[in-house]
Amino acid sequence: MEQQYILECNNLSKLYGQKPALIDVNLKLCLGRIVGLLGPNGSGKTTLIKLANGLLTPTSGEILIDGMKPGVETKKIVSFLPDCDFLAGWMTIERAIEYSRDFFSDFRTDAAREMVARLGLDLNQKIRTLSKGNREKVSLILAMSREAKLYLLDEPIAGVDPATREYILETILANYVENSTVVISTHLIADVETILNDVLFIRNGRIDLYRSAEEIRETEHMSVDALFREVYKW
């Protein structure tokens, strides 16, 4: 029997008009990994994540989630954290939690409330009144409160201070469910590299490298960050 991958891309390409965003991507991700999708701005990270969520459709080739084309069934097993602010400002935190619970049967309401409380935030506070860092934390809490098979976190640590970054990475680790896969897209490699199993280097719409982070340290005697800089010397 053929092995089932949680995320599989076969000759996947995406063009915006004439402009290619992803070119002939072939990729197979297994369950039980924390994967860094690492690339500079405009390299295709967000396009790949949007394709996996069915927010975009491939120009050619295919993308499969747990063997299925992105759609209603895959949304049940994929937890997606977009790179933009998606929470409605008029909602209270509690309302946002209930909203997620209504949408997703795998949502852990108590876990979400507990994480918000531990942050020292009031559940009745309106999203609109939160600082940028706290909004990002609440968004992440909502994403990590699901018991999904695949978490797609688009730039979860961009634009927040180092303490918030640390909080976010800790929250990912603390909620990481064994046998799920987490994909973290970022250009801040040094900040995430210790929590990754594998790294994917992407640039100009192509995946140039897919390797284990420990193997890079062991065989290249280099940090992932240093290898990235070497591969992508301008």
Next chain:
Amino acid sequence: MNNWKFDPEKPLFRQICDRLCDEIARGVFPPGSKVPSVRELAVIAGVNPNTVQRALSELEDEGILVSRRGDGRYVADNGTLRDNMLLERSRTATLEFVRAMRDLGLDDPMIRESLEKALSAPSETKGVDAASGTTVYS
């Protein structure tokens, strides 16, 4: 919370092993005591759980940790374990010290003299040692 610092150019599992051995040698985890779970250590150290798993398995293979089915991992209840680790670690530290001094061009009498001086000085190094001996997991 995260007070673990890593050299990102070296395999992390080795550094986790070293750190835990240090803490066993310093008595943070006495023989027979329970060590944190893979998940707890992953969060404390800010490291991938598989990497922590690999480090703990390695220490198990070396007989430093023992796993009890369904009840996590414990420091081996072996009377000489801590002494041996202290001995090994102090030997390494001493060799490093001597190498650094020789690199500076000092000969043996000079190294001895400087060591004597450092030992008899009312230095802060003792305080630092005591402080680092009380790593607390919170």
